[in-house]
Amino acid sequence: MPCPQDRSAAAIEEIYVDRLQEKSGISDSLPPSPKEFSESPCPCEEAKKKKLPIPWQVVMVFLTCMCTFGNHWSNGLIVALKTTIETDVHINNSQFATLVAVTNLMNTILCIAIGFVIDRFGGPVLSVWLAGFHLVGSLVQAGSATNGEDSYAMLIAGKVIAAIGDGSLDNAQHRIFTTYFAPGHGYAFSIGIIWAMANLAQFVGQATANIIATNLGSYAWPLWISAVVSLISMICACGVWIIDKYLRKHYIVLDHSGKAQAEAEGRRKRTTFQLSVVRRLPLTFWLVVVFAVFENAGVQSFVSISTQFTQQRLQKGAVIGGWVSSMYLLLPVGLTPLLGLYIDRYGQRMTWLFVSGVIYLVSMLVLRLSTTVPPFIFAYILYALAQTVTPAPQVEIVRNIIPDPSWYATAFAVKKSVVQGSIVIITTAAGKIQDDSANHESLAGAVTLWAVYGGVSVAISGFLLISCYTDWGMRYLPAARLSQVRPKNHCDETNRLWEMLAASPRGGVAHALSEHGADAELTRAEKARVLKGPEPTKVSDWGRQAAMWFGIIVVVIGWIVFGLGVMWGVQGSVIAGSVGW
Known part of the structure; x- marks a missing residue:
């Protein structure tokens, strides 16, 4: 049976205007029913709205991306200052791993709860609140290093406060973009822009942290500059909220999150976090979650040791280490939006999932085995490519493999919660492996752990890619084929x-x-x-149940490992004090 192509966003807008004109009596059709009239309190004004201009869309994209600029700037400088913070605050590797992991631990729970609130009240208003929490946390972190305080407890407290905003700001960004962009019509490109800006912020924060700390004599200065950048992000979030209200009042703003389609089909649904929906998510989704547990967690957590690892391999100071280790962030700035454009036009989401896993695995293997500078630099270039091809395909995959678009908040929250638990596990375990090494500084064993994560991610993504082209795969994982x-x-x-x-x-x-x-x-x-x-079928049901329990176990183990990390840090401090560290 022939199948008409999906209507473009412009065509949908024309239909929407026609319906508004019908409701306002401009056309010769029947007058609106009382129910329809109640849904449009002032149809005459609605009919006068214009199509949303592209410049306003550009403004919304820029301001929305800037909402997390301070967040990623802060994350970059903390890891770049690893050696300095450990020396000045007198903590060991396990305690620093705890400092880095506390944000991820908080978000194993917070991202689900806040995801519900985002869908209930909207992305713009929640962006203001979340950016505000990050700003307060940044101020507390800066205060912990001011006037010689060097307080580890205060630094942890600042990270906890900032974590309330850090983990869900990207969720709010996605929610905003689901309103302004449809799948295949700019959504993947907008996600690429988000991550380009994120990598740019992390690069600048990571590359300048040690330079500022060295020249000004204290690591408090980079933290205070980070707080100022967070204030700018807060102002941008307020701008998003104000402009969104203005645009909805004066222009036609379509909601592409699935709500409009549900209403057109007579299905009134709210895009909220629903626990019952978790059982109805397909096996394809759960396999993507398992993949993300290893690939996403590995790519995101490796940054916690990147500067120190560069210092060890190149035998250079913190300034050179920070610059070299942050160079990998520049490649995604230019390539991630281009990848988004490619996905919008050609699909191939599972292919890019597999490519990201392979590149990540190869980069970790080369880093582990390299003994000279050229292969070391080559490995970091590969890691940069892995950073480039990871975010946009996965966000698009989640939106395309779930049966109902209005479940997106639920699916994204579940995936992110499990990934955060995995990041806690690998970050804390890497810190413990480093502390247990012969000189308490070697990162070789930790990099081996990241390589293992890469191997598992390649196996899972390879299975998903093969399933797109086999009868068995298309029978049990048809969503994977449709996303391809x-x-x-x-x-x-x-x-x-x-x-x-x-x-x-x-x-x-x-x-x-x-x-x-x-x-x-x-x-x-x-x-x-x-x-x-x-x-x-039994195969699908068993697979979904196993993956679901796997995710729950990862989150639980993440909390347990975090507690062990705190204990290891305390023990390490006692041992360090006894030998005169």
């Missing part, structure tokens, strides 16, 4: 998979046909929803 095809071919591929799976006596398609009747004419959206839903 080009957006313009999505409709035809949906019909092809439907016809292929309709012949099977079991599965989601057979179940849907038994409910609606064999002769029922389902729309393309209804077919896609069935194909992306969990398959009612």
Whole structure:
């Protein structure tokens, strides 16, 4: 059966304006019902709204990206100052790992709770609150190093306060962009812009931290500068909130998060965090979560030792180490938006998932085995490529493999919560491995741990990629196949998979046909929803249950390992004091 192409955003806007004109009596159609009229309190004003100009979209993208600029700046300088902080605050590697991991630990719980609030009250207003928490945390961290305080407890307290905002600011950003950009029509590009700005902020913070601390005589100065940058991010968040209200009042702002589609099909739904939805997420989603537990956690956590590792390998000081280790952040600044454009046009999300895992694994192996400068620099270039191809494909994958777009907040919150738990595990374990090394400084064993993470991520992403091209994979993981095809071919591929799976006596398609009747004419959206839903088979059910429990166990172990990290840090301090460190 021929399948019409999905309407463009412009076409949807025209239909939307036509409907508003109908409600206001401009057209010759029937007058609006009382229910429709109540939903549009002033239809005459609504009909006069203009199409949202591109310059305003650019302004929203820029200000939204700036909301997390202070967050990523702060994260970059803390890891760059690792050696300085350990020396001045008199802490060991395990205690520093605890300092880095506390943010991730907080977000194993907070990102789920705050994700619900974001969908309840909107991304713009929550961006203000979350940026405010980060600003307060940054001020506390700067105060911990001022006037010779060098307080580890105060530094931890500042990180905890900042963590309330850090972990969910990107969630708020995604929520804002789901309003202004549709999948395949700029959404992946906007995510690429977010991560380009994030890497730029982290690069500047990480590259300048030791220079400022060395020239001004205290690591408090980089922290105070970070607080000023956080204030700028707070101002930008306020700008997003104010401008969003203005644009909604004067222009047509479509919500591409799935709410409009649900209303068009007569399904009134709220995009909120629903625990019952977790059981209905497909096996493809849970495999992506397991992949992220290893690849995302490995890529994001390696930065915690990057500066010190560079110092050891190059036998240079903190300033050179900070510059070299931060250079990998420049490559994603230019390439991530381009990758977003590619995904918007060609798809291939599972391919990029596999590519990111392979590049990350190779970079860790080269870092582990390199003994000279050229291969070491080459490994960091590979790590930069891994940073480039990780964020945009995964955000797009989550949005494309779930059966209902209104479940996005739930799916993203679950994925991020489990990843944060994994980051706590690998960061704390790496600190312990370093403390237990012969000279208490070697990072070789820790890098081996990151390489193992890379190997597991390659195996999982390779399985997902193969499943996109095999009959078995398309039968049990049809959502993976749909996320792989080009957006313009999505409709035809949906019909092809439907016809292929309709012949099977079991599965989601057979179940849907038994409910609606064999002769029922389902729309393309209804077919896609069935194909992306969990398959009612033992294999699918067992896989989803196993992955779900795996995620829960990762979060629980993350909390346990964090507690052990605190204990290891206390023990390390006692040992260090006894030998005169």
